[in-house]
Amino acid sequence: xxxxxxxxxxxxxxxxxxxxxxxxxxxxxxxxxxxxxxxxxxxxxxxxxxxxxxxxxxxxxxxxxxxxxxxxxxxxxxxxxxxxxxxxxxxxxxxxxxxxxxxxxxxxxxxxxxxxxxxxxxxxxxxxxxxxxxxxxxxxxxxxxxxxxx
Numbered sequence: 001x002x003x004x005x006x007x008x009x010x011x012x013x014x015x016x017x018x019x020x021x022x023x024x025x026x027x028x029x030x031x032x033x034x035x036x037x038x039x040x041x042x043x044x045x046x047x048x049x050x051x052x053x054x055x056x057x058x059x060x061x062x063x064x065x066x067x068x069x070x071x072x073x074x075x076x077x078x079x080x081x082x083x084x085x086x087x088x089x090x091x092x093x094x095x096x097x098x099x100x101x102x103x104x105x106x107x108x109x110x111x112x113x114x115x116x117x118x119x120x121x122x123x124x125x126x127x128x129x130x131x132x133x134x135x136x137x138x139x140x141x142x143x144x145x146x147x148x149x150x
Contacts, residue, residue, distance in 0.1 A: 114139035
């Protein structure tokens with residue numbers, strides 16, 4: 001390798017270490033690897049959601065990851081990585097919707113969680129709504145503030 005390529009490589013490694021260090025220390029990026037719901041409140045825009053969760057009925061039985069990440073180690077951390085990247089991007093650039101809106105992918109994760117935890121209930125309700133003309137039953141259509149009661 002030429003000295004120019006080595007210099008470029010050294011700058012790139014320095015940038016990765018610097019940005020990574022900033023993200024994982026100053027911006028508390030390490031906290032997103034845990035199950036601690038307080039990590040979600042690191043961003044000011046999420047503080048109201050966190051505060052609302054502390055007053056909800058689900059506070060005693062579920063943390064953020066229980067509802068907002070799929071089961072399994074790899075799917076969970078893939079979702080956290082994808083969401084973390086986009087959250088960081090939008091919050092850093094200030095280009096996030098206000099009020100925040102859940103993506104369809106994340107909505108599907110939460111919907112599957114509702115159905116998993118409340119299988120007995122959803123199993124008896126689903127057949128009654130199979131032909132409702134609204135695309136089937138969605139837990140969050142009626143219970144959209146359950147986890148984040150305002």
